[in-house]
Amino acid sequence: MKNRVLLLLLLFVTPFALAQAQEKVNDELNALIRKHGLELSQAGEIAGWMTDVYGPRLTGSPMLDKATDWAQKTLKEWGMKNVHLESWGPFGRGWELSHFEMHATAPSYFPIIAYPKAWSPSVKGSGEVVYLQAGNEEELAAYKGKLAGKFVLFDTIRVVTEGFEPNARRHDAESLLEMANAPEPTPRPRRNYNNLGNTNFNQILWQFLADEQPLAVLDRSYKGDLGTVFVSGARTAEGRAQQEGQKVVPQVTLSVEHYNQIFRNLQRGLPVTLSIELQSAYTNPDGMEHNIIAEIPGTDLKDEVVMFGAHFDSWHTATGATDNAAGSTVMMEAARILLETIKESGIKPRRTLRLALWTGEEQGLLGSRGYSKEHFADFPPNSFTPQSLKPAQKSVSAYYNLDNGTGKIRGVYLQGNAEVAPIFRAWLQPFKDLDAATLSMSNTGGTDHLTFDAVGIPGFQFIQEPMAYFARTHHSNMDNFDHLVVEDLAQAATIVASFVLHTALRDEMLPRKPFETEEAKKEAEKR
Amino acid sequence: MKNRVLLLLLLFVTPFALAQAQEKVNDELNALIRKHGLELSQAGEIAGWMTDVYGPRLTGSPMLDKATDWAQKTLKEWGMKNVHLESWGPFGRGWELSHFEMHATAPSYFPIIAYPKAWSPSVKGSGEVVYLQAGNEEELAAYKGKLAGKFVLFDTIRVVTEGFEPNARRHDAESLLEMANAPEPTPRPRRNYNNLGNTNFNQILWQFLADEQPLAVLDRSYKGDLGTVFVSGARTAEGRAQQEGQKVVPQVTLSVEHYNQIFRNLQRGLPVTLSIELQSAYTNPDGMEHNIIAEIPGTDLKDEVVMFGAHFDSWHTATGATDNAAGSTVMMEAARILLETIKESGIKPRRTLRLALWTGEEQGLLGSRGYSKEHFADFPPNSFTPQSLKPAQKSVSAYYNLDNGTGKIRGVYLQGNAEVAPIFRAWLQPFKDLDAATLSMSNTGGTDHLTFDAVGIPGFQFIQEPMAYFARTHHSNMDNFDHLVVEDLAQAATIVASFVLHTALRDEMLPRKPFETEEAKKEAEKR
Structure with a gap:
């Protein structure tokens, strides 16, 4: 009798349990990530220095160099490894x-x-x-x-x-549903x-x-x-x-x-x-600019990489707070949360975690494209459609980006990659209480995840609360620290840290969308 | 049978018709006022010069003098009579x-x-x-x-x-009802x-x-x-x-x-x-400042006066648009509408219409109080409670004021004067389509109608749409022409013109609230 009940239970429960269990979620690590990300957040402190003291950070400017020094120093102090600059350019003059x-x-x-x-x-x-x-x-x-x-x-x-509409808003069910129901992205x-x-x-x-x-x-x-x-x-x-x-x-x-x-x-x-x-x-007479790179080394799969980043540069009339000290703060803070979580849990990431703070984004994703050209692909002159791929293109499981202001994460733009949906769905599940639950097949344009998408590496921008980003702060003279919502940055850093660590602990790399280089397309046409 | 129907009709209709007819409304004049105020509005033109060219208008400043010259010249060109300045002060230095x-x-x-x-x-x-x-x-x-x-x-x-609430709003049924149901004003x-x-x-x-x-x-x-x-x-x-x-x-x-x-x-x-x-x-070494006065002479009751005005001065960091070129524009435009209406209709006002553009309002209603001291009452030193009244206090039927920004008129604050309610109700009736219908027993503080109220002359401030007045423009560096809503000013000028003319054509002066001077109070106590 007992066995028959068990059998029945198995019959009914297993398919559901299997579906749920397909993607592993590490509750222990998530608890530590929440502790360091929400209770012991440093987001306000990091963002304060990045804006009040080291803003604005116009690409090519001496202030960006100072900010870059500070970021490297801070990352090293936290215990990040392989902290270094990678040149791209020439950009031109500062x-x-x-x-x-x-x-x-x-x-x-x-x-x-x-x-x-x-x-x-x-x-x-x-x-x-x-x-x-x-x-x-x-x-x-x-x-x-x-x-x-x-x-x-x-x-x-x-x-x-007259301003009868508010400057700032958060998503509501209607706007989130619209994204949840959005079709494939159009370029x-x-x-x-x-x-x-x-x-x-x-x-x-x-x-x-x-x-x-x-x-x-x-x-x-x-x-x-x-x-x-x-x-x-x-x-x-x-x-x-x-x-x-x-x-x-x-x-x-x-x-x-x-x-x-x-x-x-x-x-x-x-x-x-x-x-x-x-x-x-x-x-800046030599015209070369720099991205900031820092790592937490992996273990058994250390040659594979999980990347997370944001652009560090800004326009010049304020301190580049929501664009994009917000994203850079979240990514630095995610690195700090990961370091603390690894230290406290003893669990090492299998893949290498790599933080990238890009520059030259405001002039056309120049820093991340420079990085992509160096590591991932060859491009024809004046083109960002790759001609052929470099070996490292295969080793990056995912790139996570943040660059839509100070609003917290409400979900992920899947960038047309349907196969990651059940994975991200499982990883978001523990953060429902933080209001992050929506997956959209759509994308957002205009920032560095596109650089990865363009070479066939899964690159994602999170869905964020709109806040006053497009109405008031994005590229404005009022993009100052006071328009950052620090609790939202802490929430975002927590979720990013969890996504990065889960990507690094997974047995497989993230599934990729079908992708062909120009060369491969030509080959296919010939056949 | 016919007679009996008529009798019945009279029985039922007359009390209602009488109540409605108690206060005369001149539809012919209102039609002309609407034509000149709405179709042929000059509000934008007037406000443009008053702000872009003659703003800011800080009391004591050379720019206020230039603005004063322009206003006098403009009023004379329109055909206003007895256009002159009346000194008050000493104010101090500019x-x-x-x-x-x-x-x-x-x-x-x-x-x-x-x-x-x-x-x-x-x-x-x-x-x-x-x-x-x-x-x-x-x-x-x-x-x-x-x-x-x-x-x-x-x-x-x-x-x-973050700004989750809009900067600007208009009244809705709820906020208007609150005013309609408001009790007597408290000082x-x-x-x-x-x-x-x-x-x-x-x-x-x-x-x-x-x-x-x-x-x-x-x-x-x-x-x-x-x-x-x-x-x-x-x-x-x-x-x-x-x-x-x-x-x-x-x-x-x-x-x-x-x-x-x-x-x-x-x-x-x-x-x-x-x-x-x-x-x-x-x-401004002599320290004297000036109010601008202009009249349209009355006829059979020309020694009685209907006053309408607004403060002309402003603070200094913008061009004083909503505070208070708005009110001054509306009052100048009301004068212009009245001149055109009188010219076109041939109907002359019985009482004299007197426009007053005050200065020194921002430093404590100084201009209107100076005028009151000159014409209406004696005051003890450093007091605005009159000791005794001057004869002219009896000759002013009403004073209408506008100083709550650019928003159109939604009704009138009765300033605790219940007896004017049915009169104003009748006068507002023709402007229901312009959204002006609410009477509130309450008042607004802080502007020049208080000067009249303080000496027992019926003084009224209109209920206006709030717009972005207190949120953004009142005493701010952004109180510029662009934050004026010209259609709202035109609406206000139209209604003010109608109120002024109806006050001037009435058989009686407006009813007054019970009022006693300090002297009269002391006399009463002695008895």
Whole structure:
């Protein structure tokens, strides 16, 4: 009788239990990870230094070098192994801002909330304002000889509407369900913040501006208001502002209210004068930049690697807090949690854990792509579609990335990799109480996991709470420590640490999506 | 049979019709008012000049004088009569800002979003930061001799939380019902923005600071974030910063993020240095200020007056858009609508219509109180409770005020005057489609209708949509034209014009609340 009950139990329970048990979850390790990640979190401390003291971290800037030194030192102190820099490049020149002020002086005085675009050269002076209204070469010709010593208004007014919607939000069931139900990701182009719209006319326009030598070209924050200004890099006629020898017109982005006021007074026919003083310097003559790499060595499978990382660089008008001290903090903190967990449990990771803090992300994932080119694949010139793979491409089980602001993890973008779904589902199960449960077949664009995805290595970005990332902090002058939510960073570090360790302890590497290089495709076509 | 139906109809309809008809509403005039106020609105044009060109309008400043000239000229051009200035004062000295910049120079460079408090003197220099942590004289003594040439941090960190609530809102049924059901108003003290908390220790503290001569005393915006900074006047040990001969310590309010960053780095034990350059001048040696008065003459009851107005002055870090170009625009526009309506209809107001644009409101309703003292009552020294009344107090039927930002009118605060309720109810009836319908027995504090209420003249502030007034624009650096909602101003001007004209055409003056002067009270006690 007993046996028959057992048999019945087995009959009913086993398929379910098997399905659940397929992917191992180590509760003991998760308990330690939670202890070090949630109860003994260092996320606020790490993020504080990375922003208040070592921000901003513009690629190429002396401040990024200081931040890099601090990160290496900190990782070594914690006990990370093989802490080192890996060069990529040449990136071009660095840029350092040492003084900026701008004022309206007529028809009335006011200090202007404004920021130079990165790589703008020094300029000092005062002058009138001219609105450059030219959609073609003929219209442009009318301004010939008229812009020297002037401030050029480059934008029309942007109408500001009152903020009836909150700046920040968290996901709700509706928005999470939408992601859970999302179809396969569709490739989408990455927006290049550094050199917008280099159409033919734009090239002519920026060459004209470089020749005419206005004091500065002014635009207004393309979104945001009330003192929040979104700013990135200077535009040029051709190439990138950071290229050695590139002639850059001083470019300044104004708060929308101040820009609109100046524009309206010009429209009223009033004389509008401004003054500017911008002191900047180009730095870093060798043009090479560096990613920070640090490891926790594996054991029986130590030649296989689990990578986790985030970009460490930022734009320049704040301290790069949500973009991306948040992600870098979470990844450093995950490393620290892993070190503590390994120490306390005695359980060693089978695969090697490798932390990467990338640079040059803001100019086009340059650091991670440099790393990929060094380790994973050969690329044709000016392409990020690999021609052929290097052996190390096979040895990376997964890359986990964080770069969508300060919001905690609500799940994972599967990046079109359906086979990892049951694995991640099992690994997320213990973190349901921390609100991380959703898997989406979709992806997010624009950050370093794409570099791995592009060479056939499973690369994942986590689903994060949106918070005020796109509304207020991403690439803005207000991307400061105060807009980090430290408890959210602690939650994210805890989950990342668990994912990394479970990936490292697994019998198999993570399943990969079908992937073919350009060479393999050509071979296949021949057959 | 016909007669019996008529009789029945009369029996049932008349009491209701009478109640409704008690207060006359002139539909023909309202149609013209709507045409000129809504279809042919000039509110955006007026507000644009008042802010972009003639803002800020700090009381005593040369810019306020220019704005005053413009307003007078504009009112005369429209055809207003008896346009003139009426002096009040002495107010003290004016203040004009001609340059301001502030920078963090260590541990890293960044331009600081900050504003000098009004009446701060010129200062230029760079130096270290010291946190002044003193709650009593003994603790203060520890800083003796240590503050000269330093920047004094005056506040602790303010924790910033993410903006899950919108900046701006409009009323909904719930908030309007709350006002409709509100009890009699309770008197509440007006917050004095100019000289906060002059307790004994504060006097000692500010005298100490004046003696020690730091470069500047720094605090952080007491609310707001993301680039919005709330700033008003400088503090002093005794008296007001605008008083001739008053020694003022340079005082600067920083954006909360920048202040917090400086504060945290100081807590980390890092050297923090800043630089400042503030150029300001004291102006207006005679110390007298002016209200702007303009009239549309009445006819058979021309010695009686209907007043409508708003304060014209502002704080200094933006262009005083919602506080209170909004109200001043609405009142000027109401005057223009009235002129057009009178011209087109041929109907003349019986009572005289008098527009008043007050100054010195931000320093304590000083302009309207000066006007009241001149025309309506005698006051004991340093008191706003009238001792005895002047004859003109009897001749003002009502005063209508607007000073709660850019939001349209949703009703009227009755200021405890129950007898005006049915009158205002009737006058609002035609504007139900414009969402103005609520009467509240409550009041709002803090603006010039209180001056009239204090001398027994019916003074009313309209109920307005809250918008982002208290969250973002009121006394902030972002109180700019872009945060005006021009359609809302047009709606308000339309309703104000109708109220003013109906008040002027009424057979009787508006009913008054019971009111006794101090003298009358004493007389009553004697009896």
